[in-house]
Amino acid sequence: MSDCGEAACYLAEWYLPELTEQCVDDLVARLDAAAAAATGEGTPVQLLLTVSVPSDEVLYGVFDAGSQEIVSRTCVAAGAPHQRLSAKVGTRIRHDVHDVATVCRPGRISPH
Numbered sequence: 001m002s003d004c005g006e007a008a009c010y011l012a013e014w015y016l017p018e019l020t021e022q023c024v025d026d027l028v029a030r031l032d033a034a035a036a037a038a039t040g041e042g043t044p045v046q047l048l049l050t051v052s053v054p055s056d057e058v059l060y061g062v063f064d065a066g067s068q069e070i071v072s073r074t075c076v077a078a079g080a081p082h083q084r085l086s087a088k089v090g091t092r093i094r095h096d097v098h099d100v101a102t103v104c105r106p107g108r109i110s111p112h
Contacts, residue, residue, distance in 0.1 A: 009048070010071045011089045012061045012082040019054045027080055031061065034078035038070065045070050048091075062091055 016023060028050055035045045045065040052059045061082075063071045068087050075082045 008065070008067075008088045009091045010063045010065060010068060011086040012063060012071060012075060013084040013086075014059045014061075014080060015057055015083050016059055017057050019052055019057050019059060021052075024050065024052045024059060027059065027078070028061075030078040030080060031074065034074045035063075037077065038074050043070055043073075045074050062089070 014027070016027075028047065031047045035047055038045050043066070045063060048062045048064055050059060050061045063074070065071050065074070068085055071085060072082070
C-alpha cells in the first residue's frame with residue numbers, strides 16, 4: 001500500500017468527550033496494532049494519519065484499505081468502532097514534513 005495509491009482512503013470519525021492527547025495516543029496505538037494484525041493475516045490496512053479536534057470532541061483517522069468493511073473490522077478489533085466512515089476520500093498527504101509527530105502537537109509551534 002502506498003498512501004492510497006492501490007487501495008482507497010477512508011475517513012473514520014470518533015466523537016470522544018474529554019478528548020486528550022493521551023486518549024488519542026492510546027487509541028492510535030490500538031488502531032495500529034489492529035491494523036498490523038489484519039495485515040499480518042493477509043488483509044492489508046494502514047492508519048495513515050489522525051487529526052484531533054478537542055474543541056469539537058472529534059478524532060478523524062485516514063485509513064488506506066481495500067474496502068470500508070476492512071476499516072470497520074479494524075476499528076472494532078481495536079475496541080474503537082467508528083461513529084462515521086466516509087468512503088474513498090481524497091487526500092493530500094505531504095511527504096516533505098520532517099517531524100510530523102511533533103509539528104502539530106497542541107501548544108507547540110512548528111519550527112518549519
